[in-house]
Amino acid sequence: MSSDRVRQRNLSTVLSLVHRAQGASRSQLTQATGLNRSTIAALVGELADSGLVVETEPPASNRVGRPSPVVTADPSVVAFTVNPEIDAVTVGAVGLDGTVHRRIRCETDRVPSAAEAVSLAAATIGSLASSLPPGTRAVGVGVAMPGLVRRDDGLVRLAPHLGWVDEPFVDLLQSATGLPVVAANDASLGARAESIFGAGRGVGTMVFLNGGASGVGGGAIVDGVPLAGVDGYAGELGHTLVNSNGRRCHCGAIGCLETEVGQQALLAAFGVARGDDDDLDALLASSRDSAVLDEVTRQVGFLAIALRNIINVFNPEVIVLGGFLGALHGVAGDRIAELATATALPGPREGVVIRRAELGSRRLLIGAAELAFAGLLADPAPVP
Ligand SMILES: [Zn+2]
Structure with a gap:
């Protein structure tokens, strides 16, 4: 590899690390990259000259010795x-x-x-x-x-x-x-955000499922790379078959995840016409109504079928649930994990963690x- 290519790759590695970690000291960069201190100093200097990073003194601490400056990506x-x-x-x-x-x-x-x-x-x-x-x-x-x-x-x-x-x-x-x-x-893009800054931080292979007002979307990160498919359409997990006796979906198929599991049906069980996942959190936390519990149980059952498929197909380390699916996880997280892993294959089901998204509306x-x-x-x- 030419020295220019090496330099370009190293600049990319350092800038990406600083960006993802939202700040790192030179010694952390040395440790994370395996490059020596003078190389890191030169790379940080070059990125600073290009206006891509800034170095700032950290707030004073009680520790003995001079604290090392923190390199952060330039907010401008x-x-x-x-x-x-x-x-x-x-x-x-x-x-x-x-x-x-x-x-x-x-x-x-x-x-x-x-x-x-x-x-x-x-x-x-x-x-x-x-x-x-x-x-x-x-x-x-x-x-x-x-x-x-x-x-x-x-x-x-x-x-x-x-x-x-x-x-x-x-x-x-x-x-x-x-x-x-x-x-x-x-x-x-939600999957990408959660994998870098949210519930999938530090995880190589994760699947994200988001429940919004208009349906269920998904995305996968495989070995750190967002899965795009040949033309960019991969990850339409809302159209996974979960009920062969189900209703027709707007996509034309029968019994898709997003026809069986929905925010509107959850809100309707409370007799509420509009609301988001924050509203659902509050409603679900306080409800003992049997119609609501039935609807939660029904949706959790279909969600678990989709999760079982996801576990078997992707072998993820973590599955992140956002939007109203996160609200369902909030009240029935253990049940969701139990059902999803009970019928998944041994191997992929071992160690998989299902957790709630962290980044919310951002x-x-x-x-x-x-x-x-x-x-x-x-x-x-x-x-x-
Ligand atoms: Zn569909």
């Missing part, structure tokens, strides 16, 4: 994020150090068309950019899309709840903002920013 390097939904377009700005600078939810009075979502997102990015401190450098835009996104060109093949089919959202947003734009499925913002930062982290050339 930002990614914009966009998440179109049926009733809003949410735009954010996230620093390379993980700081969420801003988040603006632009509500719409009807489901936005792709063109409407693009102009709303571009206008919001414009005003957000002018509100950030001088010296802020934007690397690009990451889009969390509630649907199927083709990896090569970002074409939105299908966003069922938005009613979008074959929409060139990425190209349109790129022209409107003049920034590089990348898009991926929202739950896949998840999509962080996952979309990761997507936008990926190119820079892989090749930290100076940002113009």
Whole structure:
């Protein structure tokens, strides 16, 4: 390997470590990379000159001796994020150090068309950019899309709840903002965020299942790499068959996980029309109602079938449950684990941990920013 390639790879390794750990001392970097102290010093110096990291003195401690400075990613390097939904377009700005600078939810009075979502997102990015401190450098835009996104060109093949089919959202947003734009499925980005900063931190192979108002999404990280599939559509775990006598799903199949397990049915058991997972947490914690317990038991049973399949297919170390599935885990975590592992194969079922997601509503913002930062982290050339 040429010395330039080695240097580039080492810069990428150090910047990625600092970014993921949200700060590390030079000695921690030496330890984590196996590189010697002078090499680390040179790499950190080069990244600092490029404006990608800053070194700061840690707060004074009672320890004897001079504390070593902490290297953190520069918060003024930002990614914009966009998440179109049926009733809003949410735009954010996230620093390379993980700081969420801003988040603006632009509500719409009807489901936005792709063109409407693009102009709303571009206008919001414009005003957000002018509100950030001088010296802020934007690397690009990451889009969390509630649907199927083709990896090569970002074409939105299908966003069922938005009613979008074959929409060139990425190209349109790129022209409107003049920034590089990348898009991926929202739950896949949630998986990426939880694996780096949340409940899957430090875990090589994990599967994430998220329950939202409009269905169940999923994503997998395999040996540290987000599983994309040949065209980027992998991870549609909401359409796993769990009930061959079930209802027809909007995808056309019968008995998908997301038709048998749903936030709306849980809320309905309480006689509540609207709510999110926080509301469900409170409702579930205080309820002894038999109709509610029956509905929880029914949903837990179908969820466990999907989890059994996930355990057998992916052999994950951790399965992370978000949204209303996290709320179900909150009241029936032991039962879910017991049912899912009881019928999974020996081997894959051993040691698998099912836990609740940690990042809450910040998840999509962080996952979309990761997507936008990926190119820079892989090749930290100076940002113009
Ligand atoms: Zn389906």
